[in-house]
Amino acid sequence: MEEKIINVIFFGAPGAGKGTQAKKLSNKLTLPHIDTGNLIRKAISNGTELGQKAKQFVESGKLVPDDLIIDLIKERLNTLLESKLNGFILDGFPRTVPQADALHRMLGDLALKLTAVLNITAPKSLLIERLSSRRLCSNKNCGAIYNLISHKPKVENKCDICNTELYQRKDDSEEATKERLLEYQNKTAPLEKYYRDLNLICDIDGTKNENEVYNEIEQVLRILNAIAPIQK
Numbered sequence: 696m697e698e699k700i701i702n703v704i705f706f707g708a709p710g711a712g713k714g715t716q717a718k719k720l721s722n723k724l725t726l727p728h729i730d731t732g733n734l735i736r737k738a739i740s741n742g743t744e745l746g747q748k749a750k751q752f753v754e755s756g757k758l759v760p761d762d763l764i765i766d767l768i769k770e771r772l773n774t775l776l777e778s779k780l781n782g783f784i785l786d787g788f789p790r791t792v793p794q795a796d797a798l799h800r801m802l803g804d805l806a807l808k809l810t811a812v813l814n815i816t817a818p819k820s821l822l823i824e825r826l827s828s829r830r831l832c833s834n835k836n837c838g839a840i841y842n843l844i845s846h847k848p849k850v851e852n853k854c855d856i857c858n859t860e861l862y863q864r865k866d867d868s869e870e871a872t873k874e875r876l877l878e879y880q881n882k883t884a885p886l887e888k889y890y891r892d893l894n895l896i897c898d899i900d901g902t903k904n905e906n907e908v909y910n911e912i913e914q915v916l917r918i919l920n921a922i923a924p925i926q927k
């Protein structure tokens with residue numbers, strides 16, 4: 696089969712389901728999943744200089760400043776380019792117009808081009824409901840994501856995969872959730888226009904269930920000729 700390069704950004708409010716879908720697409724297409732949330736959390740738990748700076752922002756529900764995130768992404772893309780790169784999935788970046796500009800320059804320098812920006816949409820009430828019921832596996836090597844409404848663990852508060860205890864992220868608390876949605880509206884929503892003007896936005900209905908949303912994503916990538924058509 697012909698090798699295609701897919702460089703996509705997952706875009707959408709917190710709770711829209713970006714992370715879950717990005718992970719799914721990454722597994723299915725063996726594409727590196729660059730999740731800024733994880734990059735940041737890893738830097739925090741490793742106690743790196745960038746991590747220590749990021750910590751105070753994350754815990755108060757604020758966005759980590761652009762220059763910090765850009766440095767983390769740069770590092771990751773450079774590492775990926777040293778191995779064989781068939782594309783990447785960006786999840787949680789860019790979040791602001793300056794970040795998008797920085798990414799644009801970064802990709803230009805690396806001679807890379809974006810395939811699409813997948814915009815997963817859902818109403819605010821659904822976002823709040825989903826966010827405050829999200830639980831994560833505390834095993835760093837697993838990182839499974841659960842939702843007490845739509846994706847319950849089989850045993851209460853235990854990971855289905857590795858049986859480790861689940862936890863709620865500090866930035867998923869109700870207080871932090873409202874703060875995140877407000878920050879999103881103020882800083883990230885203008886990005887939608889930015890990418891729409893570049894004709895890169897593909898809207899995905901994020902109110903549907905996980906598999907339906909995923910199928911829609913594959914469908915979009917097929918239309919863009921980024922993945923092979925279904926064999927009939």
Ligand SMILES: [Zn+2]
Nearest residue numbers: 832837854857
């Ligand atoms: Zn687990």
